[in-house]
Amino acid sequence: MNQKLVNILLVEDDEVDVMNVKRAFSKNNIMNPLFVAGNGVEALEMLDDKIIPLPKIIILDINMPKMNGIEFLKIMRENEKLKNISVFVMTTSNEDSDKINAYNLNVAGYILKPLSFEKFLTSVATLKNFWQLCEM
Amino acid sequence: MEESEKKCQEELVALKKEFEEFIYIVSHDIKSPMRAISNITTWIEEDLGSVVNQDVLTNLGLLKNRVKRLENMMNALLELSRVERTELEFYELNIPKMISNCIALFDDTAHVDFQFKADLQQENCFTLGLKMQKVIMSVLDNAIRFNHEENRLVFVDVIENENDYEIKISDNGPGIPEQAIHKIFSIFYTVNSKDELDTTGAGLAISCKIMKLVGGKLEYAPGLSSGSVFTINWPKIITLKN
């Protein structure tokens, strides 16, 4: 299958969590171009000002400074250019309210960051298979 | 007089709420750097490869183990803070059935024999089912976990009093040394070193908090010749102070 790899934007403020994702991607041979924004405001700037090519997938943390994930998601869904991007929430928040808000804004999935790296690797492997199924 | 009493009561409620929120925020926010430590340790292990000093590997293993303990303690604190905030649904419960189900959850545990007796007129009770289950599971877990006998025995006897159900859980384990008895309900206290047993020591603390919430009792007494006897008095009628 000759698929062009879509761009992925990671919106995450914790530098170790960013390393987590990068490392898990590399271990799972995920070769998609990965861009990183430190919070919702930065992400919107990167997207609006076309600083980065438009991603098809956004991996979104919820608890971030300046603008949290849910606020970012609201704005994104009201933006013609951005509203159809697939969003996968990756967060430590196990709060029902966050899950409800995220699904109400039509995220494609809500994933809890596990404590161990090994578990995270497995989740990312599953994510990769899913993305390949959707031809991303 | 009434005015100041009312004010005291309001302050108490506010203080309790603040305490619950404090525990929640602390344990919730601390999880992030903890996860980072655990992950980075794994990466160091991986990056070191196969040719590495055994001591280094052992120490990294210890590091991960201690972080896991931290995680267990955080989860215990979170659970403690949630006792009065979650799973407060009342529903109709068949007490003997519920206890049998709890016992069945230990089916996979080797070398344990349960003897369950329930002598009840009113088997059904409209109560905080999940909380009751939690307490019984904690005490049952303790009865097994610290028992190193070849053949472990756990006796569960339930009788009905006028206003409550009395559930006695006894075991043929080592019992609790006298100097430790008053400490066992404190959070994180374990009689033995945590290096020997992988447990946070929070089960009884959480159970105690639940018993306070429902207006019941959880007490320890040494067994006749040896072992422990935990008695749970679960009230038939529960009024939640809100």
Next chain:
Amino acid sequence: MRNANILLVDNRKTTIENIKKSFLEIDSKHTLFSAENENEAWLMLDGTHKINPVPKIVLIDVNRTKKKGINLLNAIRNHPDLKSILIFVITDSDEDINKAAALNLNIAGYIPLSFESHKLNYFLSVLNDYWNIIEFSSQK
């Protein structure tokens, strides 16, 4: 994560049978309901045959029934209690006439696949694994 209710909407009996069989073979812990057309599906979501609790996932091929599939998705997205349902489009159609419309409705995935049984197991097990790693909010 836990056991979720899944509603499959497809007008081919064989497809439904194949998917049900596949679910059993991959040992999925989720519960599969099926509707043979969009009207029946709507009754199961918001009408006389309402599934309880409400399904968290809908599986549908929007390319099979002209506009009806998209109309159903639209109705789901506009309903206050149903709008957060995860929708996966699974299609074996070569012409994805309704793909753009579906993507506009924030579906969770657009999945071209084959409904032949031996390939189906793989596709559904990937989906099942995915459903197992994501969180759902507590049942309504």
